[in-house]
Amino acid sequence: MRSLWKSICIYAFLTVGGLISVYPLIYMLMTALKPMTLLFEFPPRFLPSEMTLSNFRDAWVSQNFALYLLNSILVTLISFVLIFLFSSMLAFAYSRFDFKGKGFSFTILMGGLVIPSLTLLIPQFVLIRQLGMFDSRWGLIVIYTAGAIPFTTFMLKGFFDSISRDIDESVEMEGGSAWTLFASIILPLSKPAFVPATIFNALTVWEEFPWALTIINDPAKRTLPIALANFQGQYTTQWGIVFAGSLIAILPIILLFLLLQRYFIAGITAGAVKG
């Protein structure tokens, strides 16, 4: 009897929480399905009286949405390759070596974790101009990559630390180099750790707006967040289209999560977050 009550309580708690969690997305979907942008009906009506897909069509065709989607995918993918390359090597260095300046540089790197990217907008703008990366997708990629290095290094170092050092020794015995240890042992063993690192970084890169707006001028190089912002007008905004576009935009991230979620929890082992 007591355990039945316990179960009921637990499920009630989960259901209420789950509904609150998913409610805004459903609200968005309902608004996107309304024929006219009656966002401010009073009394509010949750289910649209008429449903239409015209907002989704408008969002997709009214500008080069497919191209922006492609740009976003491209920028995100390349950023991830670079993020993982740099961060895993850094994490390996911090986890397995002793070198001069190790502690100091690690403190600085972790300092990068607490700096809001917004505060660096102007100096980064000046720098990117000097490097000739203005109005190019590389200008986005390098900044996104650099911004994600501290957190990713931190996570991966935790995971690498949890891998037994006996392995290091056996590689040594067999005459393998540090690179062999890194590339052939540590990286393959750490595959699960890359899943949470991907998901935690993906959204930050995917929805970044101020920086992309600042350095991209050419519409052909735009990413999705800029395209979405353009649906809002100075005086009036077509909310149905804004929400339809936003739904299309977050779909890839949701898919990515659903695809990877099997490995997700396993990736965040206690080791990965021990700090």
Add this chain to the structure above:
Amino acid sequence: MTNKWSKISLLLLAILLVATACGKGNEGASDPGKDSAEKQITLTFWHHYSTASPEEKTLTGVLIPKFEAENRGIKVKPVAIPWDDLHKKLQIGGSGGDLPDVARLDIIWVPEFQKRGLLQPLDERFSDFNEIAEGLLEGPLSTAKVGEHYYGLPLNTNTKVLFWNKDMLGQSGIDKAPETAEEFFTALGKIKAKYDKSWGYGEPALQGWNILPWIWSNGGDILSPDFTTADGYLNSEATIDIVTKLRAAYASGQLAGFKPGDVPVTEGHAGGSYAMMAEGPWAVAQFQSQFGDFAFEMAPFPEGSAGSVQVLGGEDLGIFSEDKQEEAWKFVKFMVSEAAQVEMGKIGQIPVNLDAMENPEIKAVDYYAPFLEQLKTAKARPPIESWPQIDGVLSDTMSSIFMTDKDIKSELDAAVTKIDGLLQIN
């Protein structure tokens, strides 16, 4: 094992290659003129028509193709940027030379960009400037003039009129729109008595765009006519008088709309939350597309002791280009030509071209009449470089006056000190 690593690096390399290839591919695509035709020139045009709006569809679907057909060898690349972001991008770009050839500028930005030396003086550069300018409305044209020269041409103009809900006012015992400020404030009280949960009037913000019409119509002002001081204007009797009345109306729940969480004004007007509001022609477009059943009524803005003085809004076209000036000028002339102005006029952008105003298609837009009447007395915000910052001070001061019970005179005095400080810096 090492095999695996080489696979990863190969994949990496492949992705990078694809990326660079794509990058180049698109660069090529965006500038097709490079190898096909020698004389092909691409003009970049920054604007803030929102995507999927009728204006944007007309620009990219009708006007630009027409211009390109008429001017072989010139391509126009339109770039949509949201209004306030456009301002920021032009400011940042101005320091590094990353500017468009032509841009659609809110009329209040022109002095600022002129001061920074970014805009071309059109009357000095182009011999046919006067000829073109003569065909345009004088008020909007004046917004492009800074000092002795013209740094743009007007593209569209607007102002606000009083929208009123006939049914709500009728139920409150008022059979016509209030004509004077006095009638307006009386009406607010009557509406509140009848509709406890609604407001007589909605004002979406407390910036110059919103507050100045009240001050001007009451004979007050924000700056001296030569724009050197706010002292004796923003803190004058006339200003204090109208601000006092507005605050009293706000305090008794007759006026709202600018606080976070308030019902959005245009939607709220259609929905019966606000019996009256002052808005521009875009509100008409919104009512027609979203609130088909709502019978909106328009009237002149309530008259004060100095008349019915609304604020002048609109956009100018400015040329930033150094090296494609002739082509840019051609595009600007095209955009202010009768044909282009009629196209935009049909979808709610009030034309500035005199011939377009007389065009039957524009005459047929019935809701323009009240706006055209109001435009006759509309006044521009001070054409000075520091206006955006002054506007910030004004908005902060008004918020503080409305939402606290601080002394109005001393709040306005404090604002005068701040504004005079801003005027001195520049």
Add this chain to the structure above:
Amino acid sequence: MEGAFSNEGVMIMRKKNGTAGYLFFLPGFLFFSVFILYPLIRNFLYSFYDFRLTDLNHLEFIGLGNYRYVFQDPVFWTSLRNIFLYGIISVPGQMILGFLVAYALYQNRPGSKTFRVLFFLPVITSWVVASLIFKFVFTDQGYLNYFIMDVLHLTDSTINWLSDPGKAMMVVSFLGIWKGVGWAMVIYMAALQGVPKDQYEAASLDGCNAWQQIRYITLPSIRSTTFFIQMMLIIGAFNVFTSIYLITDGGPLHQTEVMLTRMYQKAFTEYDLGYASALSYVFAVIIAGLTFLQFRLNKQE
């Protein structure tokens, strides 16, 4: 024993590869230095200049002037207060709810997987979209007031969720909790899986109830995870921007301003980049101090 052994391993690596460590360290650190550290230093220099967005090529040295303005600016103190308020509400909120959800889900009850996805959805919803929706829900004539006034009839007067600064901060904090519970949940779930099962068995033999189990077994064994989550969430709280920018824009009367909205406003509405740089440094020192404090407290325990 194991510790001693692994240390030896490092010793061997270090001896044989004196420079290899640098080869792994340098590429990433250089990249970070160029694109983050260097702009950070530039920003520090800017904070001593009168530097305006209207002319990025003009700098005028004014010493500590910007820092003086920061401390004299009443809005700075309001924003500091709001950040702490936001942190005090949203950090424990995310941690407690995240832990409870994780605790309810980690034993793989039927339906766990679905709930896990539901709770994680807010984490992968964009801040912009989430903020817009919260704004619509909490607006004076939004769903929530409709529900409270016209469905439940709890009160007759409109609740001004967004124009009352205190309530507006609650709404924004609630958004922070809504968005962050899933994140805390997955990390707690991973940690819970690492707690040895036999400890629970021993405890239930001793007659411990569920609460005692949590209190004496679960929480102590996941302490380092709790510390990690707490630290990351506090950093996240200091970075709150989009939600406030879109929901109240710091208003009314700058009463809901936080550090980043203030910085953004100074930089891009008032064009005062020097002030914004100084503000971001004051801000960085505060976060760094707090982080340091947390580490100290964590060690003492």
